[in-house]
Amino acid sequence: MDLLEYQGKQLFARHGVPVPQGLPAKTVDDAVKAAEEIGYPCVVKAQVKIGGRGKAGGIKVAKNRDEATQHAEAILGMDIKGFTVHEVWIEAASDIDEEYYASIVFDRSAKAPLFMLSTQGGMDIEEVAERDPKAIARLHVDPLLGFQAFHGRKLAFEAGVAADVVRPVGALLEKLYDAFVKEDAMLVEVNPLIVTKDRKVAALDAKVTLDGNAAYRHPDHADLIDLAAEDPQERMARERDLTYVKLDGDIGILGNGAGLVMSTLDVVAQAGGSPANFLDAGGGSKAEAITSAVEVILSNEKVKAVLFNIFGGITRCDEVARGLIAAFEQIEPSVPFVVRLDGTNDVEGRQILADANLPNVHPAKTMDEAAAKVVELAKGGS
Amino acid sequence: MAIVVDKDTKLVTSGITGREGTFHTLNNKRYGTDVVAGVTPGKGGQDVEGIPVFNTFAEAVDKAGANTAMIFVPPRFAADSVLEAADAGIDTIITITEGIPAHDELRVFDYLKSLDRDITHIGPNCPGALSPGKASVGIIPASFFKEGNVGVVSRSGTLTYQIGNELAQRGFGNSSIVGIGGDPVPGSSFIDIIAKFEADPETELIVMSGEIGGSAEEEAAAYIADNVSKPVVAYIAGFTAPPGKTMGHAGAIVSGSQGTAQAKAEALESKGVRVGRTPTQVAEIAVEILGG
Numbered sequence: 001m002d003l004l005e006y007q008g009k010q011l012f013a014r015h016g017v018p019v020p021q022g023l024p025a026k027t028v029d030d031a032v033k034a035a036e037e038i039g040y041p042c043v044v045k046a047q048v049k050i051g052g053r054g055k056a057g058g059i060k061v062a063k064n065r066d067e068a069t070q071h072a073e074a075i076l077g078m079d080i081k082g083f084t085v086h087e088v089w090i091e092a093a094s095d096i097d098e099e100y101y102a103s104i105v106f107d108r109s110a111k112a113p114l115f116m117l118s119t120q121g122g123m124d125i126e127e128v129a130e131r132d133p134k135a136i137a138r139l140h141v142d143p144l145l146g147f148q149a150f151h152g153r154k155l156a157f158e159a160g161v162a163a164d165v166v167r168p169v170g171a172l173l174e175k176l177y178d179a180f181v182k183e184d185a186m187l188v189e190v191n192p193l194i195v196t197k198d199r200k201v202a203a204l205d206a207k208v209t210l211d212g213n214a215a216y217r218h219p220d221h222a223d224l225i226d227l228a229a230e231d232p233q234e235r236m237a238r239e240r241d242l243t244y245v246k247l248d249g250d251i252g253i254l255g256n257g258a259g260l261v262m263s264t265l266d267v268v269a270q271a272g273g274s275p276a277n278f279l280d281a282g283g284g285s286k287a288e289a290i291t292s293a294v295e296v297i298l299s300n301e302k303v304k305a306v307l308f309n310i311f312g313g314i315t316r317c318d319e320v321a322r323g324l325i326a327a328f329e330q331i332e333p334s335v336p337f338v339v340r341l342d343g344t345n346d347v348e349g350r351q352i353l354a355d356a357n358l359p360n361v362h363p364a365k366t367m368d369e370a371a372a373k374v375v376e377l378a379k380g381g382s
Numbered sequence: 383m384a385i386v387v388d389k390d391t392k393l394v395t396s397g398i399t400g401r402e403g404t405f406h407t408l409n410n411k412r413y414g415t416d417v418v419a420g421v422t423p424g425k426g427g428q429d430v431e432g433i434p435v436f437n438t439f440a441e442a443v444d445k446a447g448a449n450t451a452m453i454f455v456p457p458r459f460a461a462d463s464v465l466e467a468a469d470a471g472i473d474t475i476i477t478i479t480e481g482i483p484a485h486d487e488l489r490v491f492d493y494l495k496s497l498d499r500d501i502t503h504i505g506p507n508c509p510g511a512l513s514p515g516k517a518s519v520g521i522i523p524a525s526f527f528k529e530g531n532v533g534v535v536s537r538s539g540t541l542t543y544q545i546g547n548e549l550a551q552r553g554f555g556n557s558s559i560v561g562i563g564g565d566p567v568p569g570s571s572f573i574d575i576i577a578k579f580e581a582d583p584e585t586e587l588i589v590m591s592g593e594i595g596g597s598a599e600e601e602a603a604a605y606i607a608d609n610v611s612k613p614v615v616a617y618i619a620g621f622t623a624p625p626g627k628t629m630g631h632a633g634a635i636v637s638g639s640q641g642t643a644q645a646k647a648e649a650l651e652s653k654g655v656r657v658g659r660t661p662t663q664v665a666e667i668a669v670e671i672l673g674g
Contacts, residue, residue: 002626106484108566108596108633111491126638143488144496184483186566213632214483216458243630247622258564258630259538259593262619266643267660269622278623280630311544313509313523343543344523367544368662 001210004047006089007224008188008206015179017172018202022091031072032065034090040064041093044071048083049229051124056080061093086228094204098162099192101125101136102173106186112140113180115151115173117159121192135159147177168201169193176203183221184214233277237296242279242289244296249274251378252297252306252335254290256281256315264309267367273375276303281315290323291330298333305378307370308339310349317341317349325356336360336377340370384513384558385533385578385585386474386502387415387450391517394419394442394472396463397454398430406454406478406521407433413524415517419446421463439470450474452510452519457481460506461490464569468494468501476519477505477569484632487567494569503569507631508561509539522559530555532668533579535572536591537564537598537631541619541661545591548665554672557584564593564631572602580610587613587672589664592646594620595634599646607653613671616650616657617664618643 003011009019023034024047035042046058053059058080062068068090078085099122107114118136120128128135137158141147152170161169172193180188189207196202215221227235237244243258247265251273255261258280265275277300281293297306310320320341327333339361341349350363362377364370393410397403398420408431411417417433419442426437434446442448451467453460453475460479467475487506494501504511510520515529522539527546532554536542539561546559560575562568572590579585588610592599599618606614621643623629625636636642647657658664 106488106566109598109601111488111495111567113488142492143485144492181485184485186484211484211632212628213457213481214485217483245624245627245629247624255540257538257540258634259536259541259591259619260544262538262593262623262629262634263541263544263617263661265622266619270659275622278627278629311540311547313540313543314521342547343526366662368660 003208008208016175028072035068043091045089046085047087095197098195102193103189104180115139117155184211245278249276250304252303255309267371271371271375287323291327294327306337307374312343316345318345321349321352338362338374340364386511387517392418392449394448395452396421403454413518443470453477461486475503480507484566505563507565508563511560513558528555531586533585534559534589535575544661566633573605591617595641600649603649603653618646
C-alpha cells in the first residue's frame with residue numbers, strides 16, 4: 001500500500017524523523033484554518049500518489065490568508081496526471097539551503113534493505129543514477145544486525161554531505177531505518193531531504209510503501225487506506241476479500257491462482273483482446289466466492305464479455321460450476337461468458353454446466369481456445 | 383533420483399491439527415509420502431489418523447526421525463515455525479503459508495544462510511514439491527503428474543499444473559516439480575532449484591515458470607548460460623500487468639521500470655533460453671527438444 005505524502009510524514013514523525021509542521025485539509029475552509037494556525041508563509045501541497053506535483057501546479061506557497069484561499073481553491077479538485085486531488089497538506093514553509101536524497105528499498109535480490117543517499121536531491125533520482133551513478137552512495141544493512149551509527153557516517157561522507165550536518169543526517173537515517181523496519185515498509189523515500197539555512201535537517205517529502213502482509217500487526221495502517229482515491233471496483237473487491245486489479249479493457253477475467261490469472265490476461269491480449277481486470281478467486285474457490293467475484297467483475301460497466309479460466313488443484317471444477325449457476329440466478333448477466341474448466345472434477349463441472357444450460361455461456365476446452373472465443377464475443381461476434 | 387522430496391523423505395507437518403493441515407498432510411500420506419509426525423504446541427501426545435503429534439520439532443526429530451518439515455500454520459506463526467524446524471536440525475523445510483510479512487522472510491532467509499548448513503527452504507506462499515511416484519509434500523494435485531524426465535520450477539502453483547498437464551497430455555512426465563512461491567523473499571531461488579535439476583540424473587529438461595517482479599529470472603538466465611548443460615524452457619507471466627500493482631502474489635509487482643515480463647523474457651532469450659509465449663507453447667517447445 002502506497003501512502004500519501006502527509007501520511008508518510010506523520011509515520012516518520014512517530015519514529016523521530018524531523019518533518020515540518022503541517023495539517024491536512026479536505027475543504028478550502030479547513031485549508032485556510034490550517035494555514036492560519038501554521039502561520040505564513042506556508043505551502044499548500046496537493047496530496048496525490050504521483051510524482052510531478054510541483055510542475056503540475058499542485059504545490060504553491062501562500063504568504064497570507066488570501067493566497068491560502070486562492071491556492072486551496074485551485075488545487076482541491078485539480079487533476080494531476082489522472083489523479084484527482086481530494087486533500088491538501090498545509091505545511092510551514094522551509095528556508096532551504098541544500099536538497100539531498102535518501103531512500104531505503106527492500107532489495108529482494110541482495111536479501112537486505114538498501115540505503116541510498118545523494119546530495120543531488122530535489123530531482124528525479126533515476127535521472128541522477130543514469131547521469132552520474134557515483135553521486136549516489138549505497139549501502140546494504142544486514143537485517144540481523146540492524147542500522148549502526150557508522151552506517152550513517154559512511155553514507156554521509158561517501159555522498160559528500162556537508163561536514164557540519166553529517167551527524168544530524170546520520171541520525172535522520174537511523175530513524176528512517178527504524179520506521180522502515182518497525183512499520184514493515186517496502187520502500188521509504190525522502191526527496192528532498194533538506195538542510196535549512198540554520199543548518200537543521202528535515203524530510204520535506206515522503207514516499208512510503210507498506211507491506212500489506214504485515215497489516216495484522218499494524219491495526220493503525222487500515223486508517224491509511226485512501227478511500228477517496230480508491231477505484232469503486234477495487235474497493236468492492238477488497239471488502240469481499242478478493243484479489244482484484246482493475247485494468248483498462250473490456251474482457252472480465254476470473255481464474256484461480258495468481259500465476260494462471262496473469263497468464264490468462266497475457267493470452268487474451270495475444271488473441272487481440274483487452275482485459276478489464278485481474279481477479280484471482282484463490283485456491284479452493286467455493287460457490288459463494290464465485291458469485292461474489294462475478295458481481296465485482298460485472299459492476300465494471302466496460303465489461304462486454306467474461307472469461308473463466310480454471311485449472312482445478314484444490315479448487316474443484318464442480319464447485320466453480322455451481323458457483324457460476326448460483327451467480328446467474330442472482331444477477332442474470334447481460335454479457336456472454338466463456339468457461340474453461342480443467343483439472344480436479346473437470347468432467348463433473350462441465351456436465352453440471354451443460355445440464356444447467358445457462359444462456360450465453362460458452363464452454364471451451366483449452367486456454368488458447370477460450371481466449372480466442374472471448375475476444376470474438378467481446379468484439380460483438382457470436 | 384529426484385530433488386527436494388523422495389523415498390527418503392520423513393515428513394513432519396507444523397499445523398497438522400488445523401483443517402487445511404490435516405487435509406493436505408493426509409493427502410500427502412495417501413500419495414505414499416512417509417509422514418512420520420505432526421507438531422502443534424500443546425497437543426503433544428494426540429494423533430491425527432495415526433500420525434503422532436508432538437509439542438516441538440525437536441521431539442518430532444528425536445522420536446519419529448523427521449527430516450523434512452512442511453509449514454502449514456497461519457502467517458503470524460509461520461516464520462517462527464521455520465526457525466524452530468531449522469533449530470531442530472531439519473534441513474528440508476517447505477512453507478506453504480501465504481501472507482508472511484516480507485521483513486520476517488528477510489530475517490529467516492539471512493538467518494538460515496548464516497547457519498552455514500545445507501538447508502533447503504522452499505516457499506513461502508508455494509504449493510510445495512512433488513516427485514511423482516516417490517513423494518508429495520504440499521498441495522500439488524499429484525494425480526495429474528506421472529514419472530518422467532522433465533523438472534519443473536515455478537513461482538506459481540496453478541500455472542505449474544497448467545504446464546505440467548500440457549506435458550502429460552503429450553506423454554511426458556516429471557522428475558520433480560518444485561513451487562518456489564510468489565513472495566518477495568523465496569527461501570530457494572530459480573538458481574538453487576535449477577542447480578539441483580542439473581545434478582539430478584533423472585532430469586533431462588528443465589522448465590522454469592517465472593513472473594513479473596524482482597530479478598530472479600534475469601539472475602537465473604546468467605546462471606544457466608554459465609552452469610547448465612541441460613536444455614531449459616521458460617515461461618514468464620505478466621506481460622499485461624500495469625506498473626505499481628501487486629498481481630495476486632506479494633512478489634508480483636513491476637516497480638517503475640524494474641521487473642517487467644518483457645525484460646525477463648529478453649534476458650532469458652539473450653542467454654539462449656527458449657521462452658514460450660503461452661503455457662501451451664512451453665509444452666510444445668519442450669516436446670520438440672525431447673523429440674516427442
